[in-house]
Amino acid sequence: xxxxxxxxxxxxxxxxxxxxxxxxxxxxxxxxxxxxxxxxxxxxxxxxxxxxxxxxxxxxxxxxxxxxxxxxxxxxxxxxxxxxxxxxxxxxxxxxxxxxxxxxxxxxxxxxxxxxxxxxxxxxxxxxxxxxx
Amino acid sequence: xxxxxxxxxxxxxxxxxxxxxxxxxxxxxxxxxxxxxxxxxxxxxxxxxxxxxxxxxxxxxxxxxxxxxxxxxxxxxxxxxxxxxxxxxxxxxxxxxxxxxxxxxxxxxxxxxxxxxxxxxxxxxxxxxxxxx
Amino acid sequence: xxxxxxxxxxxxxxxxxxxxxxxxxxxxxxxxxxxxxxxxxxxxxxxxxxxxxxxxxxxxxxxxxxxxxxxxxxxxxxxxxxxxxxxxxxxxxxxxxxxxxxxxxxxxxxxxxxxxxxxxxxxxxxxxxxxxx
Amino acid sequence: xxxxxxxxxxxxxxxxxxxxxxxxxxxxxxxxxxxxxxxxxxxxxxxxxxxxxxxxxxxxxxxxxxxxxxxxxxxxxxxxxxxxxxxxxxxxxxxxxxxxxxxxxxxxxxxxxxxxxxxxxxxxxxxxxxxxx
DNA sequence: GTGGTCTAGACCACC
DNA sequence: GTGGTCTAGACCACC
Numbered sequence: 001x002x003x004x005x006x007x008x009x010x011x012x013x014x015x016x017x018x019x020x021x022x023x024x025x026x027x028x029x030x031x032x033x034x035x036x037x038x039x040x041x042x043x044x045x046x047x048x049x050x051x052x053x054x055x056x057x058x059x060x061x062x063x064x065x066x067x068x069x070x071x072x073x074x075x076x077x078x079x080x081x082x083x084x085x086x087x088x089x090x091x092x093x094x095x096x097x098x099x100x101x102x103x104x105x106x107x108x109x110x111x112x113x114x115x116x117x118x119x120x121x122x123x124x125x126x127x128x129x130x131x132x133x
Numbered sequence: 134x135x136x137x138x139x140x141x142x143x144x145x146x147x148x149x150x151x152x153x154x155x156x157x158x159x160x161x162x163x164x165x166x167x168x169x170x171x172x173x174x175x176x177x178x179x180x181x182x183x184x185x186x187x188x189x190x191x192x193x194x195x196x197x198x199x200x201x202x203x204x205x206x207x208x209x210x211x212x213x214x215x216x217x218x219x220x221x222x223x224x225x226x227x228x229x230x231x232x233x234x235x236x237x238x239x240x241x242x243x244x245x246x247x248x249x250x251x252x253x254x255x256x257x258x259x260x261x262x263x264x265x266x
Numbered sequence: 267x268x269x270x271x272x273x274x275x276x277x278x279x280x281x282x283x284x285x286x287x288x289x290x291x292x293x294x295x296x297x298x299x300x301x302x303x304x305x306x307x308x309x310x311x312x313x314x315x316x317x318x319x320x321x322x323x324x325x326x327x328x329x330x331x332x333x334x335x336x337x338x339x340x341x342x343x344x345x346x347x348x349x350x351x352x353x354x355x356x357x358x359x360x361x362x363x364x365x366x367x368x369x370x371x372x373x374x375x376x377x378x379x380x381x382x383x384x385x386x387x388x389x390x391x392x393x394x395x396x397x398x399x
Numbered sequence: 400x401x402x403x404x405x406x407x408x409x410x411x412x413x414x415x416x417x418x419x420x421x422x423x424x425x426x427x428x429x430x431x432x433x434x435x436x437x438x439x440x441x442x443x444x445x446x447x448x449x450x451x452x453x454x455x456x457x458x459x460x461x462x463x464x465x466x467x468x469x470x471x472x473x474x475x476x477x478x479x480x481x482x483x484x485x486x487x488x489x490x491x492x493x494x495x496x497x498x499x500x501x502x503x504x505x506x507x508x509x510x511x512x513x514x515x516x517x518x519x520x521x522x523x524x525x526x527x528x529x530x531x532x
Numbered sequence: 533g534t535g536g537t538c539t540a541g542a543c544c545a546c547c
Numbered sequence: 548g549t550g551g552t553c554t555a556g557a558c559c560a561c562c
Contacts, residue, residue, distance in 0.1 A: 052538060074550080092235050099229060105155065182562050292500040354504075363519070363523060368491050387513065411552060447554090469561055472535085
């Protein structure tokens with residue numbers, strides 16, 4: 001199963017679901033148009049409250065990751081359909097800034113940091129190739 | 134002043150302080166051994182609750198960013214002295230993973246992502262050169 | 267075809283049908299006395315559940331937009347025949363109120379709002395001239 | 400009190416709260432920076448569940464109408480600070496379209512519709528002058 | 533004190 | 548069947 005949540009982590013459960021779905025979609029473990037388990041199914045299988053799952057699904061819909069079709073179910077949205085392009089790039093820059101700050105504290109050189117990032121990204125690219133159907 | 138906090142942001146105030154100090158140290162706006170304002174001074178000048186500042190300082194000390202010397206004050210720790218090297222690298226990888234996931238959702242190619250990251254890092258390097266004393 | 271529905275929109279499918287028919291009648295794409303497809307025909311051609319179409323038709327009949335004549339079919343009602351004149355005006359005022367509230371939040375001046383409304387209405391008048399048979 | 404909700408209406412309670420707050424802000428019954436009742440206070444005074452009020456407040460914050468300051472309370476945001484300008488204008492146009500459609504069904508002339516709209520808007524402007532502090 | 537999260541479980545609209 | 552809303556009430560982080 002592509003979804004694991006852990007109530008002991010400080011990250012809220014619904015947020016863990018959101019992040020896990022985003023990750024699965026990014027890795028193509030979940031593909032465009034694929035149906036997600038229903039709120040009740042997922043809640044039952046993860047022993048979570050349906051409200052918690054519903055909150056996660058609503059957040060994912062707002063983010064444009066999934067599409068909810070009333071009475072029918074929930075599906076992975078088209079990747080290209082994402083809105084807020086500018087805001088998303090800004091969020092990425094903010095994350096990269098954090099990486100950069102951490103690197104300074106570790107006294108990594110510019111080149112060390114860059115190769116560390118390259119290495120990590122390459123690893124995720126490989127992971128995507130492996131997991132994607 | 135290197136410290137700006139905004140109570141309207143969703144990030145907790147204490148965390149904003151922590152992040153701002155880390156950033157200032159990374160940019161060398163605050164230098165090794167430099168004295169930080171006391172909890173009370175900072176709280177008064179920023180109209181913050183002293184508890185909030187104290188919590189931030191505790192977190193910073195645990196992270197090895199500052200050192201509290203009883204009776205003398207609070208100082209920026211040596212950069213090289215950071216512990217938990219492995220854990221910090223893992224945290225960086227986690228951040229990079231998030232960047233990677235977001236890039237997949239924006240359908241950025243491997244090369245687009247890499248040049249975006251390089252560009253952003255280069256910007257922060259320049260910023261450091263400019264702000265550092 | 268004057269009818270387009272999209273299951274991904276949050277507006278219920280039956281409501282989308284209702285609104286589309288009202289719009290087509292207002293634009294004279296559908297004219298007084300014109301025959302509408304039967305519930306089954308429409309459901310089949312749009313791959314909708316017949317219950318959904320039937321619910322829409324019931325709503326349209328209650329609103330006086332269409333007339334169902336047993337054994338003969340469903341027809342666009344006479345425009346002048348609408349009942350509940352007062353209730354309809356009240357509904358329009360409610361919609362205008364919502365427009366007004368939104369305008370305040372956007373800090374539009376009285377004149378800006380008025381010309382925005384005039385402009386938008388004029389556009390629909392033109393559209394009607396173009397689409398009407 | 401500027402807030403009235405009615406569980407018998409089909410509009411969800413949380414949405415009624417959202418709309419009422421937007422209206423109060425538009426009329427300047429609630430002014431920039433003014434404090435709203437806390438989630439618990441409002442829930443108690445309206446005999447609603449705190450979750451319902453919390454959901455409304457979260458929606459209002461997302462819409463940029465209010466600002467939540469952690470641990471301190473909830474305040475009316477600056478009117479000028481609204482985002483999504485383009486999307487909001489589109490939503491207004493959609494509402495005006497509905498007004499126009501209804502007018503066609505009532506066989507109102509272009510001029511009748513325009514003066515009806517002007518009259519209604521003028522009424523709300525007066526209401527704002529009266530209620531605003 | 534404040535709002536945010538979560539469980540448990542009812543009821544409803546839509547399809 | 549599906550997701551959306553709502554109540555009731557616990558617990559938590561933040562200030």
